[in-house]
Amino acid sequence: NHSSSTRERVLLLGFSDWPSLQPLLLVLVLLCYVLTLTGNSGLVLLAVRDPRLHAPMYYFLRHLAALDAAFATSVAPPLLAGLRGPAVLLPREGCLAQLCASLALGSAECVLLAAMALDRAAAVCRPLHHARLCSPRLCRALAAASWLGGLANSAAQTALFAARPLCAPLRLDHFICELPALLQLTCAGGRGGDSVERQMLAARVVVLLLPSAVILASYGAVGRVVCAMRSRGGRRKAVGTCGSHLTAVSLFYGSAIYTYLQPTHSYNQSRGKFVSLFYTVLTPALNPLIYTLRNKEVKGAARRLQKSLWGRRDRQ
Template structure:
């Protein structure tokens, strides 16, 4: 066992069990999705930083969500794309542990950020006259820090429990990234504590935050129904619709991963669900917010008009 333990310096990610042609097809399909994820979330960050009209609590939290989405994708997708081109290319032990730590951190952080964003919408709709007094910048920074800190702490706990484990089986991880449960299957020691901690973290990270979001939106719905005008109701609901879509995508895929599926090959199906969770969700989030949010669209139009005017000015100067 000692020999096996000291000789382990890397893991091999098995990825998706498909032929070379399908792997190239997947590479051609996932590469532009990854680029769109970076461009979309990068655009959201750029618009929020450049336009002072978007320097509000709602967009402050949205910028944090965009950072998490970029980090989410950058943590898992590049290695997956490399494995599609070079299936036998391993990942180092340190790289694998880092990937596991970061994925857990970003997952918990996004859970809590969605809760914070629902609270922001609750205050804006249920207490509009006191919104600026409640959602001060000090409160916003505290809420953002509170969203990041538990993810880091919980991931450190997982890492501390994972590092001492001896790995004496073939170092082949049946996944496209170092997902913690897939890594634990390679350990030749009792992993019940690790698995229970993962389960406890998943339950607390899903049930608690989702319950808080549901309660927030029940209060929001009651407040919207008390608005007399249809136009007022429509405007109030439109400010929440984007957030509800993102919550549905994130928690929907997360719950399915931990509750089911029950039939077929659950490991393979959950692998594809995690792919959706780590690639498509971060790509769709900026689209949802930009398409449903008039302020973001107007800011983008203004910046494009300014850029067009600058190009015209440069053209006439030449």
């Protein structure tokens, strides 16, 4: 059953086993994708154009918005194509390319969310020193570390997986080439197979749990400061500063940890694809709403941009 052909193809079943659900999912995914592109592009535009949004928080938010738009683009188009038909047949190279892109962007988002937590902790715990602690140079270094760390993790994991032989039939009960599902296609046993799989699991643990520990430590410090505050106004301000980020972290990390930290033998592809749909399609669409609905500065920047555009149109 060992598949050694250089022209291996992986059959992505997607949601073909739920034919009555496909039209609804097609509309939902298309709507989320449009919202992801428009919302995150709008956030990037506002953060770049408006001088009042050049603070560290919005610098990181700009990168998060770019990551979300790119992450959704690596997933949504092939998913939409699959929802219009019974299944999608991908060459192994195409599957590896999708795996590499989604791993790089997802890993970068893990690290970036941890960097944002450090910024929020500095803003609440050391407000007078926040500008010095989160200098532009440090912010650029953290953002670069997020992107480069994501690329490094993706390159390592994709290379380790590509070296593993696959066993026929290459049928994936999923809508994307996601690592936990793909590992179930690798041939059992084999020389060094268990060692490689342990290395890949260790890398996933580091990428997910190390940033999680940073986030928990940051918000533990925030919680102690908030509990010591006597002013209700100060507490509300601190909660408002951190609330949006905590919501985004909960949505992303909850589903990602469930998907990537399970042992390969216990991963359920059918259930996993619905969980993956949540963090690959829904979360990137919700993030712009989470960060703008309760943020007066972003809403103010949007109004100023709208007035500027209307003013130019009237002058013309």
